[in-house]
Amino acid sequence: xxxxxxxxxxxxxxxxxxxxxxxxxxxxxxxxxxxxxxxxxxxxxxxxxxxxxxxxxxxxxxxxxxxxxxxxxxxxxxxxxxxxxxxxxxxxxxxxxxxxxxxxxxxxxxxxxxxxxxxxxxxxxxxxxxxxxxxxxxxxxxxxxxxxxxxxxxxxxxxxxxxxxxxxxxxxxxxxxxxxxxxxxxxxxxxxxxxxxxxxxxxxxxxxxxxxxxxxxxxxxxxxxxxxxxxxxxxxxxxxxxxxxxxxxxxxxxxxxxxxxxxxxxxxxxxxxxxxxxxxxxxxxxxxxxxxxxxxxxxxxxxxxxxxxxxxxxxxxxxxxxxxxxxxxxxxxxxxxxxxxxxxxxxxxxxxxxxxxxxxxxxxxxxxxxxxxxxxxxxxxxxxxxxxxxxxxxxxxxxxxxxxxxxxxxxxxxxx
Numbered sequence: 527x528x529x530x531x532x533x534x535x536x537x538x539x540x541x542x543x544x545x546x547x548x549x550x551x552x553x554x555x556x557x558x559x560x561x562x563x564x565x566x567x568x569x570x571x572x573x574x575x576x577x578x579x580x581x582x583x584x585x586x587x588x589x590x591x592x593x594x595x596x597x598x599x600x601x602x603x604x605x606x607x608x609x610x611x612x613x614x615x616x617x618x619x620x621x622x623x624x625x626x627x628x629x630x631x632x633x634x635x636x637x638x639x640x641x642x643x644x645x646x647x648x649x650x651x652x653x654x655x656x657x658x659x660x661x662x663x664x665x666x667x668x669x670x671x672x673x674x675x676x677x678x679x680x681x682x683x684x685x686x687x688x689x690x691x692x693x694x695x696x697x698x699x700x701x702x703x704x705x706x707x708x709x710x711x712x713x714x715x716x717x718x719x720x721x722x723x724x725x726x727x728x729x730x731x732x733x734x735x736x737x738x739x740x741x742x743x744x745x746x747x748x749x750x751x752x753x754x755x756x757x758x759x760x761x762x763x764x765x766x767x768x769x770x771x772x773x774x775x776x777x778x779x780x781x782x783x784x785x786x787x788x789x790x791x792x793x794x795x796x797x798x799x800x801x802x803x804x805x806x807x808x809x810x811x812x813x814x815x816x817x818x819x820x821x822x823x824x825x826x827x828x829x830x831x832x833x834x835x836x837x838x839x840x841x842x843x844x845x846x847x848x849x850x851x852x853x854x855x856x857x858x859x860x861x862x863x864x865x866x867x868x869x870x871x872x873x874x875x876x877x878x879x880x881x882x883x884x885x886x887x888x889x890x891x892x893x894x895x896x897x898x899x900x901x902x903x904x905x906x907x908x909x910x911x912x913x914x915x916x917x918x919x920x921x922x923x924x925x926x927x928x929x930x931x932x933x934x935x936x937x938x939x940x941x942x
Contacts (some may be wrong), residue, residue, distance in 0.1 A: 536888040541567040545756040552595065552603050580874060581860050581867065582924065583884065584617060586906070586935040591617075593940055596882055596911075596925060605641060612639060617938035618663070619676045619864040624942060627655070627676045627864070632934065633696050633896055636673055638682060641673050641940065650698045656708045656717035659693065671706070671717070671894055675863035678710060679739050679758045679918070687712050688769075690736045690744045690759055692863070693717075699896040701733040705746050705754065707771050709763055736863050740805055745773075745879065747807065753830075755778040765865040778844045782809070782828060791815040795888045797861040801836045802870035805830040807848055808861050808881060812908070816892035821908045822922060827851045829858070830890070854879045854914070862939050878915040882925075885936040904936040 545557055545568040558565045582593045585602065585771040592602045611630050624640045636655035659671040678693040687710035694702045697815035719866035735747040739758070746754040750793050751775075759770035791814035799806040807828045813820040833845035858869045861884045871879045885908050886896070895902040914920035926937070 532886055538567040557624065557910050578622065578867070578869070580858075580869060580877070581620075582940040583909075584905075585926075585929060585931040586614075586617075586663075586927075586937065588908070589613065596877075607869070610903065611635075614934045616935045618673055620862070620939050620941045621678050621682065621865065622941045623681060624940065625678075625682060626727070626938065626940065627673070631672060632902070633672045634670070645900045655689065655691075657705065659695070659704065659717045660708050662897065671704070672696050672699050673735055674702040674892075677737055677739055677744075677864045679744070682710050687711060688736055688744075688761055690739070690746075690756070692737055692746070694893070696896070696897075699893050701893060703733050705734060705737070705744075705756075707744075707756070707761065707769055710768055718771055721792065735796040736798045736866075738800065738864070738866070739802050740798070740803075742878070745798060745805065747796055749856050751796070751807065752779055753779070753846075770921055774797045777846050779830075779848055780844045782826075782848050791925070793889055795886055797866045797877075799859055799861065799866040801857060801859070806851075806859070806868070808859060808866070810861070810881075810883060810886070812889050816889075817894065822883065822910070824847045824920060825883075825912045828882070854881075858882060860939060865939055865941065867939075867941065878913055880909070880911045882911045884909045884939065887936060904932045904934075906930070906932050906936055909937055 540563055541557075554568075558568050569711075570640070580596060583596060585592050585594060588828070590605060592604050594602050612628060613627040615630045615635075616632050617628055621627075621638075626639055626641065627636070628639060629636050634657055636657055638655060655676070657672070659672065660669045671693045672695075673691045673693045676689060679686075681687065689708050689710050690704050692702045693704050693706055694700050695704070704719055706719045708717045713843055733749045737744060737746050737748060739745075742758055744756045744758065746756075749752065755775040755777060757773040757775075762770040791817060791822055793812045793814045795810050797808045797810070799808055807830070808827045809828070809883040810822055811824045811826070812822045828848035828850050831847040831849045856871045856879055858871055858874070858877055858879055858881075860867045862884055863886075869877075871877055885904065885906050887904065889908060890905060895904075910922045910924040910925050912920065912922050930936075
């Protein structure tokens, strides 16, 4: 019998306990890379369940962005080899695989880049995102644009990948109410929008709230809590690269109303999240009024209810409904425009169910920042996690390190 075996077993158990207590996922990975003995000791005893890794938080800062884990007390980690053009970019969306939507010039220089984690972080570029929106009407007008949120139909390397965005025109930026599409692999500087009654409908809303790719279609959430749906399979690309967008379906819902529990001055912004195969609408509430409301105080989560079979979805009535959930039922919802994600607490020890959120420009009138260079100022102050359960009083906890205001970007999720 090897007399050293008990000592080795004791050391391995001690390493596993230390590894388990590390709150930062990056620190856990670093510990496993110290040496072969440590790597073997902290290796999971069973294969982990199929679940995407949790997001990191991308933090703007002098000298380039850094990142943090979404666990309380996590340290900030620096990126390496980030090019100068990405250090003071505005980040406005994310896609799994480390992909980020950025505007190098705040209102222009749109691009998608990838920060992949290996032994160090490095950058990959694909063709740039559109800079001009094509108004497909009789006047055939092209206009500069500002992107507020974007997503993709599939990974950007996919030759059939279609991009979708919420935007406004430049230089007179208004509440974002335009939806646009482009073919990702073409790298076109031009985006297509709908025309006629469809564009009028979208422009008449109180703004587009969010966009998501769900069950083969792009879904845009309006200020009236309706959905504008575009099936990706019905997009047509012509030989010259011009994109003919899919016919629109308008899914109408009765407005939630929020039960009169909040003041009419409260600011409500909304996100779309796919969770357990269903579409959720997450309402974020901050005591108003604009332009500087108090920090976020509450969330309410609703699940889309499908109409009975045979109901015409383009009816002017409201065949769909938003059903409020009594609890999150073991879910963690990470929300931001264009890139919200849902995860299971059971598969991520150390986390609590709740809504994890970052600073959102809609809570302090972000449109003003694009119309006046003197007021471009992201407070970066309203981030945290909202915890609610039948046994506890709902509360908001701040899990981010202290951070001052930014002149070029609020924090953003980074999806590994």
